[in-house]
Amino acid sequence: MMLLRVLYAESLKMKRTIAFKMVVIAPVAVGLLILFVAAQAPFSMLRPNIPGDKWMPLAHLNLLVWAVLMLPLFITLETALIAGLDHAENQWKNLLARPVPRWTFYVAKLLIVVAMTAASTVVLLCGVLVAGAILPRLPLSVEVSFGLPVPWADMLRLGSQVAGLAFLMLTIQHWVSLRWRAFSVAIGVGILATVASYLMLAAGLGGWEQYFPWSLPMLVIARTPQNIEAALWAGGAVGFVVAAAGCWDFCRRDVK
Amino acid sequence: MEAPVRIEGVWKTFGSTAAVRGLSLSVPPHSVYGFLGPNGAGKSTTIRMMLGLQRADRGAVFLFGRPFAEERIAALRRIGSMVESPSLYPHLTGRENLEVHRRLLSLSRAAIDEALETVDLLSVGDRLVRNYSSGMKQRLALAQALLGTPELLLLDEPTNGLDPAGIHEVRTLVRDLPKRRGMTVFLSSHLLAEVEQVATHFAIISQGQLKFEGTPEELRARSRQRIVVEVDQPERAQARLAGVGRKVTCEGDLLLIEPEDEFGPARINAILVQAGVAVSSLAMQRSTLEDAFLELTTPSQEGGQ
Numbered sequence: 001m002m003l004l005r006v007l008y009a010e011s012l013k014m015k016r017t018i019a020f021k022m023v024v025i026a027p028v029a030v031g032l033l034i035l036f037v038a039a040q041a042p043f044s045m046l047r048p049n050i051p052g053d054k055w056m057p058l059a060h061l062n063l064l065v066w067a068v069l070m071l072p073l074f075i076t077l078e079t080a081l082i083a084g085l086d087h088a089e090n091q092w093k094n095l096l097a098r099p100v101p102r103w104t105f106y107v108a109k110l111l112i113v114v115a116m117t118a119a120s121t122v123v124l125l126c127g128v129l130v131a132g133a134i135l136p137r138l139p140l141s142v143e144v145s146f147g148l149p150v151p152w153a154d155m156l157r158l159g160s161q162v163a164g165l166a167f168l169m170l171t172i173q174h175w176v177s178l179r180w181r182a183f184s185v186a187i188g189v190g191i192l193a194t195v196a197s198y199l200m201l202a203a204g205l206g207g208w209e210q211y212f213p214w215s216l217p218m219l220v221i222a223r224t225p226q227n228i229e230a231a232l233w234a235g236g237a238v239g240f241v242v243a244a245a246g247c248w249d250f251c252r253r254d255v256k
Numbered sequence: 257m258e259a260p261v262r263i264e265g266v267w268k269t270f271g272s273t274a275a276v277r278g279l280s281l282s283v284p285p286h287s288v289y290g291f292l293g294p295n296g297a298g299k300s301t302t303i304r305m306m307l308g309l310q311r312a313d314r315g316a317v318f319l320f321g322r323p324f325a326e327e328r329i330a331a332l333r334r335i336g337s338m339v340e341s342p343s344l345y346p347h348l349t350g351r352e353n354l355e356v357h358r359r360l361l362s363l364s365r366a367a368i369d370e371a372l373e374t375v376d377l378l379s380v381g382d383r384l385v386r387n388y389s390s391g392m393k394q395r396l397a398l399a400q401a402l403l404g405t406p407e408l409l410l411l412d413e414p415t416n417g418l419d420p421a422g423i424h425e426v427r428t429l430v431r432d433l434p435k436r437r438g439m440t441v442f443l444s445s446h447l448l449a450e451v452e453q454v455a456t457h458f459a460i461i462s463q464g465q466l467k468f469e470g471t472p473e474e475l476r477a478r479s480r481q482r483i484v485v486e487v488d489q490p491e492r493a494q495a496r497l498a499g500v501g502r503k504v505t506c507e508g509d510l511l512l513i514e515p516e517d518e519f520g521p522a523r524i525n526a527i528l529v530q531a532g533v534a535v536s537s538l539a540m541q542r543s544t545l546e547d548a549f550l551e552l553t554t555p556s557q558e559g560g561q
Binding site for chain 1: 304307308309310311329330331332333335337339340341342343344345346347348352355356357359360361362400
């Protein structure tokens with residue numbers, strides 16, 4: 001009940017901020033980029049030489065760019081923005097003096113970013129559908145087909161796995177954003193970690209580096225088969241530990 | 257009736273610096289309790305400990321007779337607070353800022369209008385806070401504290417940044433709250449002048465320690481009396497009075513003398529006249545509350561408190 005109250009209050013704070021808009025802007029940007037690239041180079045992007053519908057190759061492409069680049073940046077920005085609303089002007093001295101348990105603020109903000117991440121991934125998959133409807137109507141150099149039925153279940157499974165594997169990264173960014181008041185710390189950590197994970201991908205995943213929290217979502221679209229289920233369980237479990245530790249730290253800290 | 261606030265031997269240390277040192281105080285119900293001390297005396301830290309924003313290293317805070325550490329949520333349900341400068345969301349309207357807190361407190365929507373009306377911001381409630389003047393922000397923060405008509409209102413430097421008219425408004429509001437709404441107001445300030453017109457009780461702290469607690473009358477009673485004499489020959493007068501064992505401070509043509517039973521104004525006058533010193537005025541002067549405040553909060557030259 002208390003948690004619902006805090007969620008209700010948190011949702012109002014985000015009014016007129018870019019936080020909600022980013023749920024649409026970030027995946028649409030990826031969708032437009034992939035649509036543009038696929039229209040320019042459909043052979044290399046959509047592999048028309050392999051027979052069958054192109055829904056899954058298109059979904060893979062979108063999720064690849066999403067997992068490697070946009071999702072970590074999206075999570076970095078959203079966690080920093082949501083924490084920054086209360087770091088600015090030190091809102092904590094007002095909020096934490098209300099008759100509400102401290103942990104509810106930490107958990108409510110975490111749930112909001114989790115919901116935003118899930119929603120943005122759904123928007124990305126909707127973008128795949130739109131791109132699938134547009135591409136056959138464009139004068140492409142090769143013929144590609146996006147027939148029916150759309151492989152909803154496979155696309156949703158892939159999308160939810162990518163979003164699920166981002167949970168650990170999300171809990172770390174959430175803790176960093178609430179722990180340090182400076183916006184630059186949260187953004188800096190997110191960007192550095194994203195670049196590091198990209199370099200690891202470029203070097204080729206396969207070793208321990210594939211379990212770097214910011215690299216985990218890439219396991220879904222990695223060329224070599226990965227044990228996604230085990231990674232989801234492990235990432236989820238460690239994510240819960242990080243969230244619990246962050247919440248404990250948040251609850252015991254003095255408000256300056 | 258239980259004291260809304262009782263603090264017992266509270267200590268708070270930051271690194272090697274003790275901000276609050278064994279502070280104990282008790283706030284009577286329905287009072288306006290002026291919590292005074294110079295900047296850095298430990299006022300804000302004390303208020304933060306009363307709200308659970310900071311934890312005391314030692315000692316205990318009791319709110320409404322119950323230990324705060326054990327019944328934090330229940331106590332905070334009865335408290336409104338404004339700690340230092342206003343903390344508001346500039347991208348939201350005044351009404352939306354209050355709505356955030358209304359949702360946390362689970363109050364009816366009418367509480368927002370009531371709070372806005374109390375601080376005279378009803379007409380600008382739908383304006384974005386980033387367009388408010390600093391005085392309006394201060395009043396909105398006060399409305400936030402008043403939301404839900406708390407039994408205890410903790411205000412930390414509530415008139416900072418206000419113009420004289422704003423200060424007067426806040427003062428009037430604070431003075432009326434105990435009568436109109438049965439509240440107890442805990443009002444911290446570093447300015448005695450700001451508090452002395454409204455406070456029914458005072459606590460004065462300096463360097464984290466309580467120096468005085470009581471009513472304004474009790475504070476006045478502590479203040480010293482002295483005889484102020486205006487003379488034509490201050491050096492001669494000083495020498496004469498020193499000759500009869502009186503300690504005299506000379507400020508221009510004025511002599512400041514500590515009175516004693518046998519050296520009252522009449523005796524002093526007689527001594528000076530006999531010495532050929534012309535006395536143009538002679539009065540008993542009681543030091544002001546401000547003098548008493550300064551005396552209590554100025555560290556002694558020997559390095560003591």
